[in-house]
Amino acid sequence: MTPAQLRAYSAVVRLGSVRAAARELGMTDSGVSMHIAQLRKELGDPLYSRGPSGLVFTPGGLCLAGRSAEILGLQRQTAIEVGQAGHGRRMLRIAASPLFAEHAAPGLVDLFASAATNLSVEVSVHPVRRFADLVASRAVDVALGPRAPDKRGQLSVCPFLHYEVLTVCAADHPLAHTSPPLSRLREQQWFLGPSAAAGDGPMRHMLRGLGIPDSHKRVFPSDASAIEAVRQSTALTVALRYAVGDELFDGTLGVVDGPDLRADGDWCATTLARRHLQPATTELLHIITTPHCRQAMTRSAGADITHYTPHTHVVRWN
The missing domain is CATH 3.40.190.290 (D-Maltodextrin-Binding Protein; domain 2)
Structure with a gap:
């Protein structure tokens, strides 16, 4: 799993669609879909499907939703702390x-x-x-x-x-x-x-x-x-x-x-x-x-x- 894949998935979870996620991330719809497909293949889980009222997440998809936010937050925190440490703050x-x-x-x-x-x-x-x-x-x-x-x-x-x-x-x-x-x-x-x-x-x-x-x-x-x-x-x-x-x-x-x-x-x-x-x-x-x-x-x-x-x-x- 790469940070780019997790960012794409987290945006889809939060916004409810690939198109909205692509717009927020400044990507094409196909680029976001490619990241999701790679996650599905690596994890062996469809993660979500589209239902009449929106996205329907599998248990694994819900687990990844929470983990992706946590991992990306930890990544941001680490980048901040490394940068601050480099300047003594x-x-x-x-x-x-x-x-x-x-x-x-x-x-x-x-x-x-x-x-x-x-x-x-x-x-x-x-x-x-x-x-x-x-x-x-x-x-x-x-x-x-x-x-x-x-x-x-x-x-x-x-x-x-x-x-x-x-x-x-x-x-x-x-x-x-x-x-x-x-x-x-x-x-x-x-x-x-x-x-x-x-x-x-x-x-x-x-x-x-x-x-x-x-x-x-x-x-x-x-x-x-x-x-x-x-x-x-x-x-x-x-x-x-x-x-x-x-x-x-x-x-x-x-x-x-x-x-x-x-x-x-x-x-x-x-x-x-x-x-x-x-x-x-x-x-x-x-x-x-x-x-x-x-x-x-x-x-x-x-x-x-x-x-x-x-x-x-x-x-x-x-």
């Missing part, structure tokens, strides 16, 4: 959920990168549902955010920070420090950051439970910008307790009470099994549970909106 690639990326990643990475030697850190923002595939394929070294579903049982999960989500409003809002009925909450305007509007953590689940109509939601590019807009309006929002702690203390924001208006969760570090980790990942797992690191993450709450772009943002610390 190492690379740590982190996938982060939108909420973690905005409120905790800056403090964590600043602390870790300043303590580690010859290290570059790359942070990319992804939905939690992609964590398992990103880590298993070695596209990233560690995923930070809510616990990721692991259907294959291949991953190691280390909880490191508990957090609480509150419903807040301007201090002079009529609902501040009250427990309004659900009907009243559904009448309100809600200003939401990306984690609450389209994430897959406690904020999103809480809003779904409340049944807030989409027509009453306005989405902002960051949680920080949503909170700032709420401070100057009659809207409500959901926020991390530690992100709005100063505003709650000085009275510029108020809490809307109620059992359905609070949620909590744990941020976790998701990695491969410990024996497969590169040294930089092991170093991160060691520091991430320390009180010093927890303080750095919570102190950095509310990154400046100009330095945060959800879903696609990649930041490197050197």
